[in-house]
Amino acid sequence: MLYSKNKIALVDCNSFYVSCERLFNPSLIKKPVVVLSSNDGCIISRSDEAKVLGIKMGEPYFKIRELVEKNNVKVFSSNYSLYGDISRRVMKTLKQFAPQIEIYSIDEAFLNLSSIKNEDLLEYGHKIRKTVLKWTGIPTSIGIATTKTLSKIANHKAKKERSDIVDLINSDEVDKILTKIKINEVWGVGKQLTKFYIKNGISTAYELKNISNNWIKKNTNVLGSRTAMELKGISCISMELHREKRKSCCVSRSFGKKVTRLEELKESITAHCLNAAEKIRHENQETKKITVFIRTSPFQKYGNYYSNAKNIDLPIGTNDSIELVKQALIGLKDIYKKGYKYQKAGIILSGLKDIDTYKENLFSNATNEEGRKKLMQAIDYTNNRYGRNSLSFAQAGLKKRWNLRKQYSSKIDTASFHLLPSVRII
DNA sequence: TCTGGGGTCCTAGGACCC
DNA sequence: TCTGGGGTCCTAGGACCC
Numbered sequence: 461m462l463y464s465k466n467k468i469a470l471v472d473c474n475s476f477y478v479s480c481e482r483l484f485n486p487s488l489i490k491k492p493v494v495v496l497s498s499n500d501g502c503i504i505s506r507s508d509e510a511k512v513l514g515i516k517m518g519e520p521y522f523k524i525r526e527l528v529e530k531n532n533v534k535v536f537s538s539n540y541s542l543y544g545d546i547s548r549r550v551m552k553t554l555k556q557f558a559p560q561i562e563i564y565s566i567d568e569a570f571l572n573l574s575s576i577k578n579e580d581l582l583e584y585g586h587k588i589r590k591t592v593l594k595w596t597g598i599p600t601s602i603g604i605a606t607t608k609t610l611s612k613i614a615n616h617k618a619k620k621e622r623s624d625i626v627d628l629i630n631s632d633e634v635d636k637i638l639t640k641i642k643i644n645e646v647w648g649v650g651k652q653l654t655k656f657y658i659k660n661g662i663s664t665a666y667e668l669k670n671i672s673n674n675w676i677k678k679n680t681n682v683l684g685s686r687t688a689m690e691l692k693g694i695s696c697i698s699m700e701l702h703r704e705k706r707k708s709c710c711v712s713r714s715f716g717k718k719v720t721r722l723e724e725l726k727e728s729i730t731a732h733c734l735n736a737a738e739k740i741r742h743e744n745q746e747t748k749k750i751t752v753f754i755r756t757s758p759f760q761k762y763g764n765y766y767s768n769a770k771n772i773d774l775p776i777g778t779n780d781s782i783e784l785v786k787q788a789l790i791g792l793k794d795i796y797k798k799g800y801k802y803q804k805a806g807i808i809l810s811g812l813k814d815i816d817t818y819k820e821n822l823f824s825n826a827t828n829e830e831g832r833k834k835l836m837q838a839i840d841y842t843n844n845r846y847g848r849n850s851l852s853f854a855q856a857g858l859k860k861r862w863n864l865r866k867q868y869s870s871k872i873d874t875a876s877f878h879l880l881p882s883v884r885i886i
Numbered sequence: 887t888c889t890g891g892g893g894t895c896c897t898a899g900g901a902c903c904c
Numbered sequence: 905t906c907t908g909g910g911g912t913c914c915t916a917g918g919a920c921c922c
């Protein structure tokens with residue numbers, strides 16, 4: 461045999477953010493619950509009970525507020541510190557069950573189960589579910605198949621029919637199942653490809669599986685071909701076992717209320733720079749390019765839309781907050797136009813490399829550098845010890861009138877001692 | 887009034903070189 | 905005045921993911 465038969469499980473947490481909120485508030489169990497995106501903008505997690513009410517993923521909150529109130533749906537602002545911490549616990553538990561695991565997102569992971577006998581797969585899956593539920597309190601669904609794309613489909617089916625686990629390896633109905641998967645539900649097929657496939661008479665996963673290799677190569681790119689091959693059971697997307705360091709770092713936020721003054725944009729861009737610089741220092745990286753962008757709301761009916769960005773190439777690689785803020789503010793001045801109601805601002809650091817990849821050159825200022833490095837270390841240490849933004853720059857603003865809305869936060873943070881729920885013993 | 891944030895990869899096309 | 909062919913590298917923008 462040319463290739464060994466893979467056995468891949470995709471473990472995906474059910475309504476992950478909602479499940480995290482339920483952990484610390486059992487009264488939410490069996491009730492409709494939703495979690496909102498940052499700025500309390502859109503729905504990004506729904507309990508089954510909320511789905512039944514017809515609340516859709518990604519829907520703007522203000523559009524369904526009435527429905528929410530009428531049905532007494534519990535609403536939460538997102539609390540990423542909590543979700544990140546719970547995610548780490550889930551992943552740590554999963555690692556016990558497979559020698560190879562790829563953490564694919566905050567709430568899902570691929571496990572290599574090739575060493576498990578076919579007849580034992582289902583039972584093993586149940587053991588994984590039970591253990592994760594017992595140790596972390598988070599319910600999961602599992603899909604098992606020979607390729608990542610098929611395991612995604614198996615998982616999708618498990619979630620849809622609430623059957624906990626779907627195993628396609630021991631199934632003789634794979635084709636029948638693929639017939640029921642709509643083309644846009646296939647992993648890697650987005651809006652554009654869906655449109656294209658449907659135009660060409662391909663509307664289910666089964667039809668994509670049976671399209672000729674020639675046609676798919678001619679009409680799509682390598683990614684399209686890969687997906688089609690994976691549906692046939694030929695593994696083309698391998699497990700990524702080591703997390704590579706990121707190549708770019710973006711920090712951006714919508715404003716709690718619209719911003720018109722340059723001064724306030726400056727504050728937010730400064731705050732985003734400090735944030736991003738701290739992130740890349742944490743990974744021992746530095747950047748060669750910074751992009752600043754601002755835009756008005758694309759949904760605003762009246763008033764002109766304005767969106768602009770400025771790239772700035774830095775003379776030397778850096779992760780120095782002061783330098784990055786300085787450059788970003790120069791860029792901001794360039795693209796700022798008076799008279800617009802800005803909705804969002806952000807920065808992107810790109811071309812990230814490990815420190816010292818970008819060697820000193822003519823423009824570096826060696827005498828200053830050591831002192832700056834120590835200053836940055838002191839800032840990072842303080843903020844790590846006493847909480848984010850304990851130490852900041854005056855330029856980042858004190859009032860922050862533009863800051864996020866976060867009206868419905870559970871305020872629970874298992875990664876921070878002083879925010880842990882306390883129990884009084886009498 | 888109110889519509890998230892953070893990533894990766896691919897491709898076409900321009901700049902540049904011999 | 906005539907003005908090829910082939911290669912590399914970089915970047916912006918698009919598509920996709922959660």
